[in-house]
């Protein structure tokens with residue numbers, strides 16, 4: 484039975500990876516310091532092959548026994564979080580990645596790094612393919628995340644080239660779905676929570692900036708296929724369906740039937756003006772493309788938020 488370690492396994496994406504590897508018949512060890520992750524995300528797991536370790540992976544890390552795969556997903560990931568935890572964000576991307584790679588080398592485990600579309604910064608080419616080097620402000624407020632992830636990629640490639648560790652790098656574009664926090668701070672959870680409460684829906688700037696949103700189950704499938712492939716350069720995983728942030732706010736207002744007003748607030752510093760993944764590489768190498776459309780994905784997410792917020796009319800179980 485393969486043994487898998489997921490750092491950040493109690494986070495939004497990490498918890499779905501724990502579910503997926505358990506379903507594939509693996510033993511799963513989840514490590515999380517719970518600063519932005521939550522025990523609720525893994526509370527439904529009753530599997531005897533699952534264990535949780537409450538630990539900060541920026542410290543020396545050791546796990547008894549063999550490990551086949553290490554998926555390094557620990558990091559604050561919402562702009563709100565990395566403004567609140569700038570040092571922790573830099574530490575987990577640098578020291579945490581170093582510890583996780585060291586463990587992969589020791590155990591001869593395959594290592595998968597959760598990287599991000601933020602490595603492209605405020606991109607000057609559009610859509611973004613993996614050969615683009617990016618346009619990042621290293622000293623801006625978002626730099627703590629962008630540069631930590633860029634360093635993580637550099638360190639991962641160095642371990643691959645110098646120590647011959649078997650590595651994978653996924654560049655994750657905007658992803659959404661159930662288990663995102665109500666106060667997450669990112670556009671989709673903010674807009675849904677505001678629309679359901681009847682509060683103003685806060686669009687930053689004029690809302691003409693674009694993003695492309697991928698549903699969580701599509702992302703997890705892409706990560707799983709990348710891990711199982713033999714490809715060891717970065718691969719974008721995201722949904723190429725691009726839209727404006729104002730368009731997203733309007734779509735969520737319509738789907739929730741909300742009477743909320745859409746208001747404009749100042750645009751945060753260094754907010755990328757456009758973002759859309761070129762997924763040619765993922766398609767070519769492991770035949771992946773997203774299946775869940777925005778409307779369907781948003782409906783699942785809205786149902787989850789209703790349940791969490793105690794709003795009647797939701798008909799799902801929370802163990803999504």
Ligand code: UDP
Nearest residue numbers: 562668669670671673685686687692728754
């Ligand atoms: N955004 C917004 N209102 C919010 C939260 C975010 O208009 O309440 C905007 C944000 O400025 C950005 C886009 O939505 O242009 C996506 O932001 P998010 O924080 O979800 O992720 P990002 O893609 O910036 O990492």
